[in-house]
Amino acid sequence: MVKVAQRLWRTLVLPPAERPSLITHLMTAGVGLGLLTLITVPSWFADLRVATSYVPQTCRVVDKRVGGDGTYRPELLLEYHYGGKPYREWSTRPDRVSTSERGESERVIAAYQPPVELPCWVDPSEPKRAVVLRGKTPAPPLFVAGSWLFVAIGARGFYWRRRLRGLSSEAIAALRGAQQRELDAPSSTHPNVPPPKHRPGRELAFRLPAGLGMDEMSLPATLLLTFIMASVALMLGAITLTAKGGITAVTGTFFALVAFLALRFIIDLVQKALVWLGLPPTQVELSHSPVVAGEPFRVLVGQRGSMRLNSLRVTIRCEERVSYREGTDLRTEARTVYEATLFDEVGVVVRFGEPLTLRCEHRLPRGVMHSFKSEHNGVYWVLRCRGDVANYPDFCRDAPLVVLPATQRRGAPYREAQS
Amino acid sequence: MSAAPPRALTVRVDRTSARYEPGERLEVSFELGLDPAIRPIERVEITVAWRTEGKGTEDVSVVAHERFDPTAATATTAGETKRPCLTVTLPATPLSYDGFLVKVRWFVRARAFANDGDEWSDEAPFELGAVAPWGENKEE
Numbered sequence: 001m002v003k004v005a006q007r008l009w010r011t012l013v014l015p016p017a018e019r020p021s022l023i024t025h026l027m028t029a030g031v032g033l034g035l036l037t038l039i040t041v042p043s044w045f046a047d048l049r050v051a052t053s054y055v056p057q058t059c060r061v062v063d064k065r066v067g068g069d070g071t072y073r074p075e076l077l078l079e080y081h082y083g084g085k086p087y088r089e090w091s092t093r094p095d096r097v098s099t100s101e102r103g104e105s106e107r108v109i110a111a112y113q114p115p116v117e118l119p120c121w122v123d124p125s126e127p128k129r130a131v132v133l134r135g136k137t138p139a140p141p142l143f144v145a146g147s148w149l150f151v152a153i154g155a156r157g158f159y160w161r162r163r164l165r166g167l168s169s170e171a172i173a174a175l176r177g178a179q180q181r182e183l184d185a186p187s188s189t190h191p192n193v194p195p196p197k198h199r200p201g202r203e204l205a206f207r208l209p210a211g212l213g214m215d216e217m218s219l220p221a222t223l224l225l226t227f228i229m230a231s232v233a234l235m236l237g238a239i240t241l242t243a244k245g246g247i248t249a250v251t252g253t254f255f256a257l258v259a260f261l262a263l264r265f266i267i268d269l270v271q272k273a274l275v276w277l278g279l280p281p282t283q284v285e286l287s288h289s290p291v292v293a294g295e296p297f298r299v300l301v302g303q304r305g306s307m308r309l310n311s312l313r314v315t316i317r318c319e320e321r322v323s324y325r326e327g328t329d330l331r332t333e334a335r336t337v338y339e340a341t342l343f344d345e346v347g348v349v350v351r352f353g354e355p356l357t358l359r360c361e362h363r364l365p366r367g368v369m370h371s372f373k374s375e376h377n378g379v380y381w382v383l384r385c386r387g388d389v390a391n392y393p394d395f396c397r398d399a400p401l402v403v404l405p406a407t408q409r410r411g412a413p414y415r416e417a418q419s
Numbered sequence: 420m421s422a423a424p425p426r427a428l429t430v431r432v433d434r435t436s437a438r439y440e441p442g443e444r445l446e447v448s449f450e451l452g453l454d455p456a457i458r459p460i461e462r463v464e465i466t467v468a469w470r471t472e473g474k475g476t477e478d479v480s481v482v483a484h485e486r487f488d489p490t491a492a493t494a495t496t497a498g499e500t501k502r503p504c505l506t507v508t509l510p511a512t513p514l515s516y517d518g519f520l521v522k523v524r525w526f527v528r529a530r531a532f533a534n535d536g537d538e539w540s541d542e543a544p545f546e547l548g549a550v551a552p553w554g555e556n557k558e559e
Contacts, residue, residue: 168530170466174484190512192480320520320553322475333474335519337553367551369516374478377471377521405441405514405548 010183012156015176019164020157029154035147043136046094050131054121057082059130061116064109065090068098074108074133078120082127091120091130097137104138194373196402198289204300206289208399210282210385226269229262271393280304282385282397283355290402291381294366299342301385304355308390314343314358315384318368318403323376338368342383366406426452427539430465430529437545441511445545448504449529451489453539460489463531465505469513469547472522483507489531514548 059080067075067090075090099105112118112132123129164172181191188195201207236255283302291297301314318338324331343358350356372379383399433446447465467483487503505527516523525547530540 168464168532170464170468170481170484170528170530171486173468173479174466174481177481180480191510192513320518322473322520324474324476333520337519338556365551365556367549368556369518369550369553370512370514372513372516372521372523374471374480374513376476376478377473379516379518379521405512405550 012152014179014183015164015172016157016160017176018169018172019167020161022161025154025157025161027154028150028157032147032150032152032154035143035150039139039143039147040136043093043095043097046096047134047136050094050121050134053123053125054131055082055124057120057122057130058117059120059132061112061114061118061132062088063114064112066102066105066109067092068105071098071100072102072105073098073137074105076109076112076132077114078130078132080120080122080130082122082124082130085127087128087130089128089130091132093133093135093137094131095137099137099140101138101140108133190370190404192374193290193371193404194402196289197400198286201285201300202283204285204287204298206286208284208286208289208383208401210284210383210397210399223269226262226265229258229265233259233262274393278392279307279387279389279395282399284383284385284399286401290371290404291364292404292407293364293368293370294406296361296363298359298361299383301343301358301383302355303350303385303387305350306352307350307392309345309348309350309356310388310390312343312345312348312356312358312385312387313341315339315341315386316362316364316401317382317384319380319382321378321380337379340364364403368403370405371402426541428452428463428529428531428541430527430541430543432527432543432545434545437543438549439509439545439547441509441514441548443509445507445509445527446504447507447527447529447543449487449541451531453531455489458537459534461532461534463487463489463529466528466530467505467507467525468528469515469523469525472524473518474520482510509547514550515546516550517552519553 057080059078061076062079063077065075065077066072073092073096075092077088078091079086079088081087118132120130120132164175167175181188184191196206198206198208233255236258280303283300283304285300285302287298288295299314299316303309303312316339317336319334319336321332321334324333340362342360342362345356345358348356369379371381381401381403383401385395385397385399387395389395429450429452431448431450433448439445445467447467449463449465451460451463453460464484464486466481468479468481470479471477483505485505513523515525524544526542526544528540528542530538532538
């Protein structure tokens with residue numbers, strides 16, 4: 001939620017990538033203004049008509065209720081005389097609008113304690129119509145907010161269209177880049193390098209968040225898919241069994257296929273849940289964070305709990321990730337471009353109170369690419385712990401780290417990777 | 420055979436190797452091959468930027484951008500022609516990179532805008548840092 005709000009804020013404050021088109025923003029602002037007009041003007045006119053055309057009278061409010069059909073509006077039962085004739089009519093606001101907000105209608109009628117005499121206004125052309133309640137029905141806040149959002153987006157477009165007039169695409173990109181850098185990390189000495197996420201460590205200086213690996217990250221997605229597939233299977237089963245003529249070959253095959261998929265997802269979900277709930281977190285600590293390419297750093301990997309590990313492999317890996325559009329789909333792709341093994345343990349037994357602790361010193365080659373992140377492209381470094389637990393689902397946990405480029409050596413490159 | 424006509428616009432970096440280290444100064448100059456009497460130029464813009472190439476959607480980030488008055492290009496001081504140029508201190512990152520999916524390319528670009536709406540551009544790539552292409556880094 002916070003990320004979505006941040007993204008929205010960035011979109012609003014950053015200059016657009018190119019000069020906005022007039023027609024698009026004219027239409028957007030027009031839609032917003034149209035909606036606002038739709039919710040304001042009819043009510044305003046109805047109230048104006050009461051003020052100018054209706055005849056002031058005194059009436060007696062004898063009853064009250066929250067009226068409407070499915071939606072709600074405040075209603076008062078009025079008794080009054082007009083043109084020598086007595087009238088007894090239910091009355092509401094001049095705009096006669098009902099909303100989904102029952103509370104608002106209740107609040108309005110709570111102010112009236114029948115029987116009570118009050119001034120009212122009678123329509124001379126249709127004396128059955130009289131009003132006591134004046135003003136307009138408040139519009140739903142979400143609807144109003146949505147309309148203003150359209151107006152704001154349109155206004156933003158006009159503003160940037162005017163501001164970016166006469167500027168080349170490079171000048172616009174320069175303006176956008178400067179504000180982007182200001183927003184992302186105003187004091188960063190390494191632009192486009194994401195800041196490290198670490199806490200103080202117990203043995204080494206920094207502790208990395210060893211979250212779920214990519215395999216386990218899909219837990220919520222698996223849960224959702226399991227639910228959908230199981231629901232579809234149950235529904236199909238019910239339809240198949242209750243349908244006239246019993247199970248046919250086609251419906252039976254389809255049901256079996258969906259049921260198989262549902263079962264597959266359930267097994268996957270149980271496995272992931274077992275890893276998530278049953279294995280204590282993996283401790284990953286570093287002596288330096290960010291790590292500098294070509295400079296040594298110490299690594300500590302710890303695993304608590306009670307388990308027999310057939311194997312435990314800890315690697316440091318660099319992954320390129322990109323996103324791109326193909327038609328209307330947003331696709332992502334990743335490729336590991338560097339991987340080095342830090343630990344490769346076989347047949348390890350971890351007991352309660354005796355955690356497994358592995359330590360080593362490592363140095364990344366000076367020529368590796370540093371951590372990098374732009375809008376659609378990135379280079380990410382992680383310490384991956386992959387464990388094969390005996391009689392239990394395997395686990396894979398990733399601790400993201402940040403790698404900075406090698407520092408320059410006096411008098412000579414840093415360009416050694418190419419020499 | 421006649422000689423090739425001069426290019427309308429040429430942009431250059433100050434090193435023939437076009438290799439720079441983070442924090443170093445990069446000097447960009449341009450040369451207009453157009454006759455100002457025939458084609459009056461309104462402005463020239465110089466940009467120092469990087470862009471990504473590869474499978475992902477292209478990202479571009481402009482590090483420096485400046486507009487120049489082309490008449491200043493021919494101004495002389497004490498008999499010496501002083502060419503306008505853009506001097507930039509290069510940032511620490513991102514370094515030039517030739518990855519599998521992601522490539523980071525640095526470049527300078529000049530664009531000349533004529534009074535009648537025509538425009539010309541020229542681009543010169545350069546390298547920042549010395550990251551080895553993907554697959555060439557071996558464990559130390």
